[in-house]
Amino acid sequence: MTLSPKVSIIIPNYNTVKYLEETIQSVISQTYKNWELLIVDDHSTDGSIDIIRKYSDAFEQIKFLQTEQNSGGPATPRNIGIDNATGEYIAFLDSDDTWYKDRLSFHINFMLRENSNFSATYRNTFSENYQQNFEIQENKFLKVYDFHELMKKNLIDTSTVIIKKELIGDIRFNPDRKLIAIEDFDFWLQILKKRNERILVSKVQTMNYRLTGANISRSKLKMAKKFYDVISRYEVSPWKRLYYFCNYSILSLIYQVKIR
Numbered sequence: 001m002t003l004s005p006k007v008s009i010i011i012p013n014y015n016t017v018k019y020l021e022e023t024i025q026s027v028i029s030q031t032y033k034n035w036e037l038l039i040v041d042d043h044s045t046d047g048s049i050d051i052i053r054k055y056s057d058a059f060e061q062i063k064f065l066q067t068e069q070n071s072g073g074p075a076t077p078r079n080i081g082i083d084n085a086t087g088e089y090i091a092f093l094d095s096d097d098t099w100y101k102d103r104l105s106f107h108i109n110f111m112l113r114e115n116s117n118f119s120a121t122y123r124n125t126f127s128e129n130y131q132q133n134f135e136i137q138e139n140k141f142l143k144v145y146d147f148h149e150l151m152k153k154n155l156i157d158t159s160t161v162i163i164k165k166e167l168i169g170d171i172r173f174n175p176d177r178k179l180i181a182i183e184d185f186d187f188w189l190q191i192l193k194k195r196n197e198r199i200l201v202s203k204v205q206t207m208n209y210r211l212t213g214a215n216i217s218r219s220k221l222k223m224a225k226k227f228y229d230v231i232s233r234y235e236v237s238p239w240k241r242l243y244y245f246c247n248y249s250i251l252s253l254i255y256q257v258k259i260r
Contacts, residue, residue: 005088007035007104007162010081011095012074013052014042019096019210020051027093028059032104037062038084039095040077043070048095073180075173082168090163092184096210097159102136103206107162110202114142117164118191119200123157123209141203147192151231152247154185156199159207161188167195182226189234220252 009027013020027037039052039062049064056064065084067076074094082090089108093099100106103121111119150156171194173187191197224245231244 004032004034005108006086007032007089007091007108008081008085008087008165009035009037009091009093010078010085011037011039011093012042012077012081013039013044013048013095014070014074014077015044015046015048016095017044017046017048017051020048023093023095023098024051024055024062026098026101028055029101030099030104031102032108035061035091035104036085036087038065038081039063040065040067040080042067042072042074042077071175072177073175073183075175075179075183079172079175082165082172085165088165090165090168092158092161093207094159096212098208098210099159100136100206100208106136106204106206107202110204111162111200114200116200117167118197119162119202120156121160121202121204121206123160123207124205125209125211127211136204136206143201143203145192145199145201147189150185150188150192150199151234151244153251154182154188154227155251156184156188156201157207157209158184159209163191167191167197169195178229179226182223182230185227186230186233189230193234224248224252 011023027035041049041052043066052064056062063084065080067080071077078092091104107119107121168191171187171190173183179186188199192199227248228241228245231241235241235244
C-alpha cells in the first residue's frame, strides 16, 4: 500500500444544479491530491449534466457516468460508481454536501494510523441561512460500531464514509425503492455482517451537510417505518426487532434535539 493511496469519490446526482458545482469544487480543492471523482447522473433534467461535462472535460481526474434510465434513488448511481472505481479506497459524497479542504488528508491518515478498513467522521449541519465550516478541529474521541450497535440506529453520514474497496467486494447498495433514503444503512449493515467488520468513527467534523426542503430523510414517521423494514431483513426475532426499534426511537428523540 502506498503512503498516499488513491481514493475514488462517488457522487450520485439528480437535479441538484443549484449545489452541484460547489460540491465538485470542494473535491477539487482537497489538499490530498491522489483521487478520482466519479459523478454518476441519474438522468437529470435541470442542467446538471452541463456542469458535470464542464468539469469532466477540464479535469482528467473527473469522470462523467450515467444510469441507463432514471432509477429514482442514489443506490444504482452509487453502484455504478463502485463498479467503475479504480482507487484503493471508496468515498461517498452527496451532490448537495461539501467537504472541508483537508477532509481526505485527515481521513486517510486517520485510517492508516488506526489500521481501519471502514470509517466515518462527524458532520457540520447547515442551511441556506448559516455558514459552512471549512477548518478541521482535531481531537482523539472515537466511537466503534459493530453490526449489533449499528442496528440500534444509523448514525453514519454517507458523505463522511471511506471504505477500503476490497472490503466492499461484491456487496452493493440495494436499489429497492422502498429503501430510498435508508439504502446506505442497509449497505453498512451488509458489510458489517458479511465481513464481520466494525466502523471506526472519529468525532472530528470533516464535511458540511446541507439541510434543504428536499432532504428525503427528514420525515420521522417514514424513516421509522423504513428503519423497521431494514432491521427486519436481518433479525427474525420479534423481540430483538422491538429492542432495536425502541433504541432507534429513543436515539431519534435525542438527535432531534441535538443534531451533530
